[in-house]
Amino acid sequence: MLTRSIGEISMTVLTSNTIEIRSGDDVVRVRQEVRSRAVESGFSLVDQTKIVTAASEIARNTLDYGEGGTLLIERLEEVGRRGVRLTFEDQGPGISDIERALTDGYTSGGGLGLGLGGAKRLANEFHIQSQPGKGTRVTIIRWK
Amino acid sequence: MPNNDKSLADLLATHEHEILQEWQGLLKASGALQTGRIKESELATQCRNFISQLRGALRPDGSLDKSSDGYASLKSMLGEVSRSRAIQGFTPSETASFVFSLKQPLFNAIDKGTRAADAKASYIWQTSLLVDELGLYTIEAYAKTREDIIARQTREIAELSTPVVKLWEGVLALPVIGTLDSERTQTVMENLLQSIVEQSAEIAIIDITGVPTVDTLTAQHLLKTVAAARLMGADCIISGIRPQIAQTMVHLGVELNVVSKANLADAFALALHRLKKAIVSVKQAPSGRQSRYVSPEDRGV
Amino acid sequence: MDRIPILKLGDALLVTIQVDMHDRLAMALEEDLTAKIAATHARGVLIDISALEIVDSFIGRMLDNIAAVSRVLDAETVVVGMRPAVAITLVELGLSLAGVKTALNVERGMTLIEDRIHADAVDRGDLDDRPDE
Ligand SMILES: Nc1ncnc2c1ncn2[C@@H]1O[C@H](COP(=O)(O)OP(=O)(O)O)[C@@H](O)[C@H]1O
Numbered sequence: 001m002l003t004r005s006i007g008e009i010s011m012t013v014l015t016s017n018t019i020e021i022r023s024g025d026d027v028v029r030v031r032q033e034v035r036s037r038a039v040e041s042g043f044s045l046v047d048q049t050k051i052v053t054a055a056s057e058i059a060r061n062t063l064d065y066g067e068g069g070t071l072l073i074e075r076l077e078e079v080g081r082r083g084v085r086l087t088f089e090d091q092g093p094g095i096s097d098i099e100r101a102l103t104d105g106y107t108s109g110g111g112l113g114l115g116l117g118g119a120k121r122l123a124n125e126f127h128i129q130s131q132p133g134k135g136t137r138v139t140i141i142r143w144k
Numbered sequence: 145m146p147n148n149d150k151s152l153a154d155l156l157a158t159h160e161h162e163i164l165q166e167w168q169g170l171l172k173a174s175g176a177l178q179t180g181r182i183k184e185s186e187l188a189t190q191c192r193n194f195i196s197q198l199r200g201a202l203r204p205d206g207s208l209d210k211s212s213d214g215y216a217s218l219k220s221m222l223g224e225v226s227r228s229r230a231i232q233g234f235t236p237s238e239t240a241s242f243v244f245s246l247k248q249p250l251f252n253a254i255d256k257g258t259r260a261a262d263a264k265a266s267y268i269w270q271t272s273l274l275v276d277e278l279g280l281y282t283i284e285a286y287a288k289t290r291e292d293i294i295a296r297q298t299r300e301i302a303e304l305s306t307p308v309v310k311l312w313e314g315v316l317a318l319p320v321i322g323t324l325d326s327e328r329t330q331t332v333m334e335n336l337l338q339s340i341v342e343q344s345a346e347i348a349i350i351d352i353t354g355v356p357t358v359d360t361l362t363a364q365h366l367l368k369t370v371a372a373a374r375l376m377g378a379d380c381i382i383s384g385i386r387p388q389i390a391q392t393m394v395h396l397g398v399e400l401n402v403v404s405k406a407n408l409a410d411a412f413a414l415a416l417h418r419l420k421k422a423i424v425s426v427k428q429a430p431s432g433r434q435s436r437y438v439s440p441e442d443r444g445v
Numbered sequence: 446m447d448r449i450p451i452l453k454l455g456d457a458l459l460v461t462i463q464v465d466m467h468d469r470l471a472m473a474l475e476e477d478l479t480a481k482i483a484a485t486h487a488r489g490v491l492i493d494i495s496a497l498e499i500v501d502s503f504i505g506r507m508l509d510n511i512a513a514v515s516r517v518l519d520a521e522t523v524v525v526g527m528r529p530a531v532a533i534t535l536v537e538l539g540l541s542l543a544g545v546k547t548a549l550n551v552e553r554g555m556t557l558i559e560d561r562i563h564a565d566a567v568d569r570g571d572l573d574d575r576p577d578e
């Protein structure tokens with residue numbers, strides 16, 4: 001019980017905002033917003049670049065494959081460390097085989113197939129949930 | 145609460161003065177001020193702030209309301225106190241006792257200010273939980289700060305101990321000495337890439353003669369650096385790979401798909417060759433001037 | 446719609462990509478460049494990305510495509526000025542841009558292209574392989 005409450009006490013969401021992803025312009029906006037949040041969290045230039053690039057990949061997937069959706073950007077603070085959590089959500093067709101989708105080089109749409117695998121490598125934490133017919137949710141966290 | 149006793153927050157407000165007195169007394173008795181790292185007035189301010197933030201974070205039943213503003217400021221204040229204590233060189237127990245020594249004054253205040261026995265018991269239990277929780281948070285924050293300090297120093301040492309040197313116009317060398325863990329490799333390699341831009345260097349020699357061992361992760365960082373440099377338009381040469389390291393890498397299955405030379409001198413010669421430069425001895429030079437470098441064109445090659 | 450300007454620089458074309466490029470703009474650039482290489486018989490394409498703060502797989506694919514198309518049209522593509530943070534991220538993403546030549550800046554990129562034009566001329570016997578003495 002105590003451990004659980006320590007877990008809760010440890011992580012705080014400092015700020016959060018949501019962005020609609022409906023067009024290519026929104027993907028550009030996603031990059032700009034994620035960059036600002038990363039700067040506010042004190043990320044180094046390399047860390048900023050990594051999370052912005054990961055965000056760009058997943059946002060484009062949300063738009064191209066998920067029929068559009070939303071991004072929730074949260075700035076996190078844990079005892080002494082800061083991070084940015086990105087949650088992409090869509091109500092599109094979903095992914096039937098997640099492992100295959102994560103494989104480098106696999107694409108169903110003529111891309112390079114590096115978006116999901118690459119974003120996973122660029123983040124410190126990566127979660128993907130998807131239900132065929134219902135939609136997809138991808139969450140990534142990068143710590144400073 | 146099954147009675148008309150005051151809420152814990154009100155109780156704190158009513159007895160604030162006594163609680164503070166007792167708490168500061170205990171802190172002083174435990175030697176918090178002895179080393180002179182913190183002034184009495186500073187300690188008093190910290191205690192006062194803590195109690196007032198705590199009041200704002202309490203629900204009527206005495207538990208912590210984690211969504212309240214008071215709770216957020218309480219935590220950030222505690223984090224600040226722990227951080228400054230870690231930096232000032234307090235021990236972990238000295239730091240934690242800041243919070244833990246509040247238990248007794250709180251219990252005394254509850255004892256005095258509550259009549260119903262069940263309310264008393266419940267308050268004491270809640271208070272005990274919350275002090276423990278905040279105390280543990282303090283320790284976590286303390287430990288994290290120490291880790292940050294160590295990480296920063298490690299990084300600084302890594303940078304200091306691995307300077308990027310310019311060998312020639314357009315040629316940089318990074319002589320690495322000592323064990324390359326992956327943290328250090330990352331810092332050092334980012335430095336190298338930055339220097340490549342700043343100096344417009346076309347060739348970077350990474351000399352690992354002074355590196356006793358290389359693990360898989362480090363080898364991967366090295367290779368990623370070579371790949372990143374190429375994307376930027378510069379070539380890397382790795383020199384001084386010891387036989388054991390070469391062997392380990394092969395065993396680890398790390399493909400060393402890079403240009404490598406036995407030692408820094410050979411790597412430098414290759415770099416000059418690539419830049420179409422050559423070093424000629426003084427005798428061959430036309431007018432007996434000091435040794436100089438000439439480009440093949442100058443020599444009429 | 447906006448388009449990215451393509452400048453002619455001797456035998457080469459120069460494209461300077463500005464901060465944060467829109468997907469549509471990237472696609473238009475691919476088309477425009479192909480047409481322009483064919484029209485001008487350019488032997489090289491310099492793409493200056495020193496202003497770009499990120500390169501994701503979409504931009505990466507565009508660079509790969511431009512390089513592949515220009516190769517078919519006998520022009521060499523050189524990507525110049527990639528920032529260190531971008532390069533580190535691109536490697537982590539898994540993109541190597543193997544078919545693309547790179548240079549530190551426009552000047553160096555231009556030298557690469559001139560060297561190639563010179564080497565081709567030597568191969569054809571149009572030129573002696575030494576500079577004038
Ligand atoms: N939000 C999504 N909804 C449905 N399918 C998706 C989604 N994101 C990714 N996918 C599937 O995963 C595959 C791999 O994605 P990715 O690694 O980004 O490569 P690419 O975008 O180049 O195809 C996509 O081709 C698509 O089939």
Ligand SMILES: [Mg+2]
Nearest residue numbers: 057061111115
């Ligand atoms: Mg994708």
